[in-house]
Amino acid sequence: MPAPRHHPPAAGSRSLLPAIAVVAVALAVAMALLLTRGDDAPAPPARATTTTAGSPSAGRAPARRPATVAARRARERAAWPRRGAVARRTRVPILMYHLIAAAPAGTPYPELWVPAARFREQVDALAAAGFTAVTLSEAWDAWHGDGRLPRHPVVLSFDDGSLSQVMAAGPALRRHGWPGVLNLTLDHLNAKGMPRWGARRLLREGWEIDSHTLTHPDLTTLGPDALREELAGSRRRLRERLGVETRFLCYPAGRNDATVRAAAKAAGYVAATTVQPGIAGRGDDPFLLPRIRVEPGTTGAALVRMARGEASAPPPGAAGATAAG
Ligand SMILES: [Zn+2]
Incomplete structure (x- = not known):
């Protein structure tokens, strides 16, 4: 396989967002999860929930991206047009x-x-x-x-x-x-x-x-x-x-x-x-x-x-x- 075998995980994860941005992301996740009424999704939302539950200072860099991806996904799901019987x-x-x-x-x-x-x-x-x-x-x-x-x-x-x-x-x-x-x-x-x-x-x-x-x-x-x-x-x-x-x-x-x-x-x-x-x-x-x-x-x-x-x-x-x- 041409791809490198030892690509570093989570490149660039060392930098920290200002605490206020972390709080904003956590709030967005919480709101999005509420909007989807506990929509049962796989691992990323679960991780996001963990992030949300922790204190803002617990929002270290490794948890930042999943929270963002999960929040975006929850917003997308809430806007999907097919619902109910359809x-x-x-x-x-x-x-x-x-x-x-x-x-x-x-x-x-x-x-x-x-x-x-x-x-x-x-x-x-x-x-x-x-x-x-x-x-x-x-x-x-x-x-x-x-x-x-x-x-x-x-x-x-x-x-x-x-x-x-x-x-x-x-x-x-x-x-x-x-x-x-x-x-x-x-x-x-x-x-x-x-x-x-x-x-x-x-x-x-x-x-x-x-x-x-x-x-x-x-x-x-x-x-x-x-x-x-x-x-x-x-x-x-x-x-x-x-x-x-x-x-x-x-x-x-x-x-x-x-x-x-x-x-x-x-x-x-x-x-x-x-x-x-x-x-x-x-x-x-x-x-x-x-x-x-x-x-x-x-x-x-x-x-x-x-x-x-x-x-x-x-x-x-x-x-x-x-x-x-
Ligand atoms: Zn197989």
């Missing part, structure tokens, strides 16, 4: 990505690699077509609670965990103020896969992190104890290592059956994403949410058609795709 029946395309980099020669699954320039083209095309990225949590809260949605919502999900998602996907989404959804395999949370500072950076930028199990097994092959450990254990590990409370699971390679789905529910998840093509909605089995596979050959215009439901995504199993992911 939000509940809004279908949301969930895009599926893996690595955001050029495929190395001879890699077994080249379709999992979307080069950074192609990814930017796709994201810019979605934005130009009027789409707004949301997290799975935001979609879920609109379908099942009182959350709002933008006019044309889309979820961009990234599986497994790799530095390319921090170095290439992150900046491309940041240009639009968009969050991504990282489906993290806990075994990838290390310097060779997704470094912990990278996961934290994504959280600071408003990303959601969901479970993609501990070790990425075919869940349908596991006995009950191993299944429970992969599902409940990964949720626990996300909490312990990143402070993330996730409600969502992504089945490795989409592999699931009735036993796996029941175990996911027992482990505390409310929904799970698959590799079955389609546009997700409230009417779907929540443990069988479809996604749209995005490949390196997918142009921005083609992706817009797929997200609108005007063109079908590549079927699962195309070019061996089901074996990976």
Whole structure:
């Protein structure tokens, strides 16, 4: 991967804002959280709440950016036009990505690699077509609670965990103020896969992190104890290592059956994403949410058609795709 492995976390975080600015940010967060009536969002708002609860002098630099991002997001959510019954029946395309980099020669699954320039083209095309990225949590809260949605919502999900998602996907989404959804395999949370500072950076930028199990097994092959450990254990590990409370699971390679789905529910998840093509909605089995596979050959215009439901995504199993992911 071309990206540097040892990029310093939170560059420029040493400088301090005047205390008055910190107080202003904390107040803005508090007001925004009130406006969204406790809208259940992932880690960044939780961190913001912590900042708000502390004294102004506790608003040290590392907590400043998440508070700002969370406050901005809360203001955006409050202005989204789809609400109530309209939000509940809004279908949301969930895009599926893996690595955001050029495929190395001879890699077994080249379709999992979307080069950074192609990814930017796709994201810019979605934005130009009027789409707004949301997290799975935001979609879920609109379908099942009182959350709002933008006019044309889309979820961009990234599986497994790799530095390319921090170095290439992150900046491309940041240009639009968009969050991504990282489906993290806990075994990838290390310097060779997704470094912990990278996961934290994504959280600071408003990303959601969901479970993609501990070790990425075919869940349908596991006995009950191993299944429970992969599902409940990964949720626990996300909490312990990143402070993330996730409600969502992504089945490795989409592999699931009735036993796996029941175990996911027992482990505390409310929904799970698959590799079955389609546009997700409230009417779907929540443990069988479809996604749209995005490949390196997918142009921005083609992706817009797929997200609108005007063109079908590549079927699962195309070019061996089901074996990976
Ligand atoms: Zn995977």
